[in-house]
Amino acid sequence: MNFDIALLLVQDGLTNGAIYALLALAILLVFAVTRVLYVPQGEFVTFGALTLATLQQAKVPGTAYLVAGIGVVTMLVEIATALRERRRQGLGTSALLYLVIPTVLLGLAAWLAPRQPPLLVQVLLTLALVVPLGPMTYRLAVQPIANASVLVLLFVAVAIHYVLMGLGLVFFGAEGWRTPSFTSLRVELGPMTASGQSILVLAASAISIVLLWQFFGRTLWGKALRATAMNRTGARLVGIPTEASGRLAFTLAALFGAFSGVLIAPFTTIYYDSGFLISLKGFVGTVIGGMVSYPLAALGAVIVGLLEAFASFYASELKEVIVFSLLIPVLLWRSLASRHVEEEHDE
Amino acid sequence: MTPARIAIAIFVVLLAAGPFYLPEFYITPVNYVGLYSLVALGLVLLTGIAGLTSFGQAAFVGVGAYATAVASVQFDLSPWLGLPIGLALTAFVALVLGWLTLRLSGHYLALGTIAWGISLSYVFGNVQGLGGFNGISNIPPLPLFGAKIQTAREFYYLIWACVGLAVVALVNLLNSRPGRAIRALRNASMAESFGVDTARLKVVVFVYAALLAGLAGWLHAHYLRFVNPGPFGVGASIEYLFMVVVGGAAHVWGAIVGAGLITALKDWLQDILPKLFGTSGQFEVIVFGVLIILLLQHAGGGIMARLARLFPPKRAAAIAPAAAPDLPRRAAPARGETILEVERAYKAFGGLVAVNAVSFTVRAGEILGLIGPNGAGKSTMFNLITGVLPLDSGEVCFRGERIDRQRARHIVRRGIARTFQHVQLRPAMTVLENAAIGATLRGSGGVVPATLRLDRPEERKILFEAARQLQRVGLGAHLYDQAGSLALGQQRVVEIARALAADPVLLLLDEPAAGLRYQEKQALAELLRGLRAEGMSILLVEHDMDFVMGLVDRLVVMDFGERIAEGAPEAVQADARVIEAYLGAPG
Secondary structure, eight states: OOHHHHHHHHHHHHHHHHHHHHHHHHHHHHHHHHOOOOTTHHHHHHHHHHHHHHHHTTOOOHHHHHHHHHHHHHHHHHHHHHHHHTOOTTHHHHHIIIIIHHHHHHHHHHHHGGGOOOHHHHHHHHHHHHTTHHHHHIIIIIGGGTTSOHHHHHHHHHHHHHHHHHHHHHHHOSOOBOOOOSOOOEEEETTEEEEHHHHHHHHHHHHHHHHHHHHHHHSHHHHHHHHHHHOHHHHHHTTOOHHHHHHHHHHHHHHHHHHHHHHHTTTSOBOTTOHHHHHHHHHHHHHHTTTTOHHHHHHHHHHHHHHHHHHHHHOGGGHHHHHHHHHHHHHHHHHHHSOOOOOOOOO | OOHHHHHHHHHHHHHHTHHHHSOHHHHHHHHHHHHHHHHHHHHIIIIIITOOOOSOHHHHHHHHHHHHHIIIIISOOOHHHHHHHHHHHHHHHHHHHHHHHTTSOHHHHHHHHHHHHHHHHHHHHHSTTTTGGGOEEOOOOEEETTEEEOSHHHHHHHHHHHHHHHHHHHHHHHTSHHHHHHHTTTSHHHHHHTTOOHHHHHHHHHHHHHHHHHHHHHHHHHHHSEEOSGGGSHHHHHHHHHHHHHHOTTOHHHHHHHHHHHHHHHHHHHHHHHHHHSSOOSHHHHHHHHHHHHHHHHOTTOHHHHHHHHSOOSSOSSOOOSOOOOOOOOOOOOTTOEEEEEEEEEEEETTEEEEEEEEEEEETTOEEEEEOSTTSSHHHHHHHHTTSSOOSEEEEEETTEEOTTSOHHHHHHTTEEEOOSSOOOOTTSBHHHHHHHTTGGGOOOOHHHHHTTOOHHHHHHHHHHHHHHHHHTTOGGGTTSBGGGSOHHHHHHHHHHHHHTTOOSEEEEESTTTTOOHHHHHHHHHHHHHHHHTTOEEEEEESOHHHHHTTOSEEEEEETTEEEEEEOHHHHHTOHHHHHHHHOOOO
16 A cells, blocks of 8 residues: 555545544434434434435435324324323424424425525435434334333334334335535645545534534533433433433434435445444444543544545455454453443343 | 143144144244244343343354354265354354453443444355355255255254253253352342352353354254355344344243244235235335334333233242252351451542541451441441452451452352342342352352253252241241342341351341331341341441441441441440531530
């Protein structure tokens, strides 16, 4: 390998790593707030990428129908719960969230899609279509058993992954898509030529991370999420509703996932079932951060990206083996570093 | 006969007669259920009982299948040789992976198993000589005395015979000395304090489950006569876990029920969904996922947990014999001899000195009370003696031997048994089985004799001893109740019986009166007096002054990590520093 190739691999690795970092942060956020190991995070990436790809063909993306359909199901569950608990407050908000907004989105998508709007509008519409699936997923699958053990929640997460992947196949088909580059710009940076696309990804990823950080530090809801992550019971006692925190965490995760999908779409062909491996790479990053540290999780994800780039150069067929085998020494180091004995009392 | 036994008998008869009435069309899926059941049985032990989640079992099936495929196709060895080769290779891989990943806790372990599960399945697809994604074909059938086991009907018997043996072996194992230790693994610190090497036992359980998967792999290879990486990926591993979760992870029969139900469900969905939706889309994976979510939301313990609640077993699995030879006993020290010496014990957590140069001794046949207000350092002191925490400096000697560098499981071996401040019983096990955990170190039978049921003479002695200790503490009427069904006061007494079953010289009790009602405290004090009269030495950590005053021979009082008083209860009660510590400074 010569220096130029190394530089190219570093560039590739950093670009992928920046996307994995977004996923790692979302996974960590969801775990900290709800204790769900969010395996289906990758499905939001595929949904984002495939929605954008469909919009670029001037077609109405399947996500528009999906959001409307799942919205109706969520509303029915809300009504059933309200009847059982003999209360009526909150149903108005639910109707807005699960019926009105999805219907508006469907109308918007149907109107905009054939008109080939500019890229920025397409991206915004993609995010708007995918993000509502996050809180709906939380409401339907997680909220009813939010207090179950981490392992039961992990099984639920895996089942959600299956459902979303199956829905992905139904609504997007088995074909893979890759979107054209957002920009054909090339920048000379000393000895290397960086593609504008890579720079765009790095910048977008960095901005997202800064925004998330500001959200945590400056807003009331950000602080509420941090409080829930630190101590669920304590947060409840000071009046932070756990359900709302969980919903918000899933919403943010969906946003980060869909955005990652938009960013990754021009680099690699995305199929309906590409999500699992993508989110596992985010997981490797999260674990490197010990499932607690946001900066370390982001750093870990970048390491995963770099390792993947170099592994695919040296032994492309064993690329995944190398990346996932990395998890084992990291896990060992992590579990030796944290010397507390965890007792499980869930039967 | 109980309903459960009748159901099992009907199931076995229907199964054995299967090939005579089942149409060819059904033989193959029933064979698959058998193969899945083998893997799921391993998962019941590993996940449902020992609490270790593995997302990598399908990879072990793959190791077993590929090993025999390579041995019989590329090296022309007998398929029967493929079995030991496959099992040896599976055991080796499981040992390495288990050693690497089992020290991870909870969800880290789950993630770790996903990682190597994926890695192994990529290895199957990418390593030269394993045929890539096309796999290995033309695997020979099983020769048998000149004939062959080849057709689905012939394999039916072989597969289900293996399942039957695996069920019997697992039931035997669970109902034995190592089995009780395995069932205690979720309370690792409790298990360690009765001599269980939990790290080693986890690896043993992991290898056991992997071997069942490897056996399924061997059968798979010669039954289908073809292997490719497809069935050995993480997706398949997840499905095995779902089978166990659906069937009931804590029940041996849950494995077979789950395997049968998931297989039938998937077949049925593949059948009915295209008719409903008109297309042959991948609807079954969606419906499958939704059903799993609903099941987890509404029926946590799986189908067998529901059934067990509807038809509770009439007879416990482990029954104490009316008489049995005694287990060996330890030589007791002479009354009054110093047995425990704590010498200038010191422990700090960062800047907080929890125990500051505390010294005291315990003599044989006395009850020593270690008391002090909340935060005095009593519990830290307790943990230093029992090997849960290491000392920063100072010494703890037991019968002249230093124990402060020892682990909990080595300390119990020397004759110190303990109870826990927060009761650590296995709620689903009977009172008798819980007490028998205490006698773990007084037996020696391992996993293999337990599986083959060669451990019965020793088992009788252990159960007899556990029952005797329970009678000694007055719980003789509750031997076969589930421990979780007892009142808190009784549960604390079960803990004492469990400690007594270890044949201790010194009994360490960590706040045994906490949360008890007045009458229960009276009864507990009476029990401890009785034990003392029989020569037992007891170190009692408490903050309830009333409880200890009439009971103990001597008191050591701690406050802010220091020993502030020592002596007879009356003298301590009058000590100005003690009054100040409990009531605050005068004025």
